[in-house]
């Protein structure tokens with residue numbers, strides 16, 4: 001019998017509803033922020049990733065799926081989406097009409113050691129924004145990530161971590177300082193880090209093998225960034241605060257791809273084990289010019305779809321969500337009025353859920369929130385007496401009171 005390749009899996013029909021739900025939510029939210037879909041090929045020239053992601057990165061050194069086509073050209077399956085977006089940006093001269101906002105979703109390939117949440121074919125959803133150089137663009141990226149996590153019900157299971165990786169002005173001197181510091185303690189480092197000390201000393205900072213006491217003492221990038229980078233980082237934390245997006249500064253975060261400047265961020269989930277980054281990204285202002293394009297600042301992120309779905313499963317998030325959740329106040333549970341309306345709405349094609357065991361308004365609202373229905377219909381004594389319904393739109397919190405006949409029309413309109 002021929003089996004699937006190691007680290008690669010089918011998405012069976014029982015799971016595909018979850019994938020569709022995730023893709024739908026991503027499309028909806030990214031479009032709200034002005035992003036349009038970019039579809040790029042699954043294979044590219046190998047030089048694209050060698051140059052963009054970095055010759056010394058793990059991805060390029062040991063994880064690429066390389067092959068020669070029949071014409072003798074060396075190609076690879078894409079390990080990530082940013083390099084292709086940059087190639088497309090340059091090839092189609094997008095610098096002429098900035099900003100350029102794109103999103104993508106699809107399979108990526110890395111020859112990594114498979115484990116829970118880590119596969120050799122995995123799927124990313126990502127966004128890239130070309131043009132704006134200020135920290136507001138970085139904050140927009142993080143807002144996109146957090147809004148999507150919220151929409152799929154796992155917002156509270158994830159922490160946003162941020163750091164600054166400096167720029168070409170300040171990273172060189174910091175790297176020297178760090179290397180000198182680590183050289184003095186070379187014998188205390190793990191074998192892997194001793195080897196990469198010369199070529200990629202920053203990676204020591206996020207090595208899981210190192211003694212926390214040793215890491216605690218190392219010079220931190222954030223204490224050594226130049227004035228420009230410092231100002232950018234302060235601007236970013238200010239915007240995140242204005243947007244009410246909670247974050248944590250993690251001075252040890254370094255990314256495994258070489259193209260980042262200044263802002264780097266990750267969304268870290270509790271409860272996923274070692275592979276706990278569900279999204280990651282940052283600013284890459286130098287990359288377009290390095291790849292031969294007209295110098296253009298850019299920022300982006302990508303999320304791992306398998307990890308998001310694992311987390312949703314762990315949090316018992318339903319993937320088939322109702323169109324409407326019905327909450328009926330009082331201890332009569334669902335009264336005749338509410339029941340009739342629910343049946344009428346279902347006959348019209350809507351998915352309507354309600355908590356059949358009654359309970360307080362507060363606990364029913366909790367169930368409504370967990371169901372991820374975009375809208376809740378509230379029926380209290382006043383609504384029953386007046387033959388009306390109060391609709392509460394869950395994302396905005398906006399409420400409206402409508403007559404029973406108008407409700408269906410309104411719901412079908414938003415579902416169209």
Ligand code: HAM
Pocket residue numbers: 079080081082110112117118119120121122123124126127128256257277278279280281282283299300301302303304305306307
């Ligand atoms: P990355 O950190 O390599 O960044 O990957 C982003 C996300 O993809 C990770 O946080 C994780 O959720 C998921 N991921 C990565 N490798 C695997 C794997 N083997 N199995 C399952 N999931 C995985 C990038 O790829 C950058 N291109 C992100 C970016 C976009 N930066 C700027 N723009």
